[in-house]
Amino acid sequence: MRMPKTKLTSLSVGKLPIPPKGQVDYFDTSMPSFGVRLSLSGSRTYFVMTRVYGKVVRLSIGRAKVNTDDIGFSLKDARAKAGELVDIASKGIDPRQLKRIEKEEKEAEANKTFKAVAEKFIKRYVEPRLAPSTKREYDRALFGKEVKAWQSRPVDVITKADVRNLLEKMVRRGSAGAANNRLAYLRKFFNWCAEEDYIEHPPTDRIRPPGPKKIGERVLTEDEIKLVWAAFDAEGGTFGDLFKLLLLTGQRRAEVGGMRRDELKNIDGGNPTWEIPSHRTKNKRPHIIPLSPQAVAIIKHRPVFGDEGLLFTNTGDTPVSGYGKIKKRVDDWVAKNRENACLSPMPSWVLHDLRRTMVTIMNENLKTPPHVVEACVNHVSGAAKMGVAGVYNKALYIEERKKSLNAWGVFVEKLTCL
Template identity: 30%
Template sequence: MPTAPITKRTVDAAKPGSGDIFIWDTKVPGFGLKVTPSGGKVYVFQYRMANPGAARAMPARRMNIGKHGAMTPDQARTRAIELAAIVKLGTDPQQEARDKIAAKAEAKRQAEEKAKLESDLVFEKLAERWLKEYEIDHRATSVGQAKVSVRKYLTPKLAGKPMPHITKADLQAALDAIPTKQKATRQQVFAYASILWRWALERGDIADNPVPSMAKPKVPKARDRVLTDDELATVWKAAKVLREPLGAFYRLLILTGQRREEVAGMTWAQVDRATATWVIPADKAKNAVAHIVPLSPAVMEELDRLALDRHVAAKTPDPDAKRWPKAGPVISIKGTAPLSCFSQARKALDAEVLKVRGAAGELEAWRVHDLRRTLATGLQRLGVRFEVTEAVLNHVSGARSGVAGIYQRHDWADEKRSALEAWARHVAAILTPAEAEAGKVVAITSAKQSA
């Protein structure tokens, strides 16, 4: 192997041959110049790693330092001296170079992952993406509850945190922030959080779902509040002086016994004056079962008034209360969107209730859903069969579930109509006790016998 001081003159004078030619420096062991057959000139460093106690020395290893031109001979020699020091310490400089490349790649990967976590997988962005998908095939009520659970209770506590890094403790803290007495709210938020995290896990956005290992919030005690006749009469009287259509909304809740969102979402396309029926589509009913609600004369009067108000507001020529609109919401503040301001409506009703009761003060705490339970209880008091009450409420449970539900296909249409008409008469009677005393309000069973 030729040796010579590696200088610019030596490098310039080196000529290519048929194969690689090496010239080794006389000052720094292992430092050399490689000349390729094409004339390329590369500074190299050759070394052996120590192998104490071994019978045979480790094979020589060679690595490129850099191309001539990009480096001067002195720069290459300095680098060779640094590499020799590394070898003396027992470190393979080629492995060190590979480790640096790997570390740089890992740092880049972590930076990209962090950027993704902070942009695409941050909780509020991922949660909003889930809400958009959830809205596609779920009822408006469920979607509304999901939005409240996420936006009011989860996002304020988890915003800015990448969802893959949200721990069980983080989620528990968000649930703990909900007042203890709000058991139903805690349970609802937990339920939607469970759906959200399972969705993220199935998509591969998170590697672990902490929700299944968490303790479920305690189920709130089942409510059994039923308004007395006097209380129901008070609510009705308050609704009569309430501004429309809020008053009509509460009166229809009392007369039909249907769910709040179903009554609020009633459209003119769903009701038919000729047959006196209201068809709640399956996608609007809570149990996803289409429901036909017979309309009692009292309900027809309410709808006639609302129809007339709609015609007057629209400046329809020759408005006729008996000619119902063909489309649009029935209960609407501006006539374009269904009623949704439930909290404001309830506050207005409670204010009127106080006026009706005067010195007696406000009613014992009650919820809108209690009107539905009050109707169910009232029908039982009027002698209505349990199966008919279930049919009126569109309950797929009890007498309408299991084997009975499979083989019993009677829709109780006539019985439902009789029941709701009897209930409307009962509501009228508690408003005018003199009529009840005159025998104008009778139980359904008695009515059938006298017919």
């Protein structure tokens, strides 16, 4: 390799001839250990020669900035950097090690951004333990637009004030309930961060929910059941059937919405069941639901669409979404119906109230034993399943559940004149 010497100037660096092959180093006459390397591709890179541990080494500084718009080092900055590297080497320190350390520190910082740590939390904690619907809520809480400004910040610099500001913005736009939920998800995430030593103290500590806590207690009356069922009929199609099954089975929205044909057993026989695998239930326990004739009739009515076996899908390969829009349409239908009948508006209700309604009427009207009701909805909070008793009581109560859900189906049928 040729190593000519020349006086380097900002102008001359850009005019140095490109070698016909290989590379050529031009050394600066005003700073003999400093130079610029030209390659056949036309690139120009500043370097400096110095001794490290008694050996002469070549240290790259960076690309030369020839034109105003170029990215790289100006000649002045490159000479200054060369002086720094020579000074570091004269103290017995290898500048290349410092570069590696700086690179590792930058990579470590990148791995500790809010986004990077949140992705690890999802992969290590959420996905192995929680239902897909819960993962979607965590995704919204940790990667949504409200926390967009947090993504590139180190997770350990997120403060209590940051969390409070986020929650206050949600409350101001009328989403106090959503703010409560968001705090719960953030609290779990930051507690995990503290356990994993990403942060010292969770910024969510001692922050109270910003909105009033609403305890689910809405149970639809018999007249309201008739009315919402009529609204489901009016809606028809995918969501009309889905909402009816929410009421007839008492299962959670994500479980019914994700129902697959391979989960349905003996549909044409005398003991039809729906078997939900553990990865699709909230408590990670497999669940068997004896299906009433009323539920079976709806299931058989569902058309086959796509290759994934989903009963409720608009794409063929993913469960339906957009519940809020359809629920509003149902509410509008109900409101108009009551207005036409000169009745007061129906009190607010949510889809989960259909599950609560079934449980309440089973207990109070149909006199179903509490442990059977608990088994019907896959609850583990009953006394028969808790503590020491829960270790030994593995009874599924299949026959009792079948009898109870069939009775509930008849109750709904008589009420709504199916």
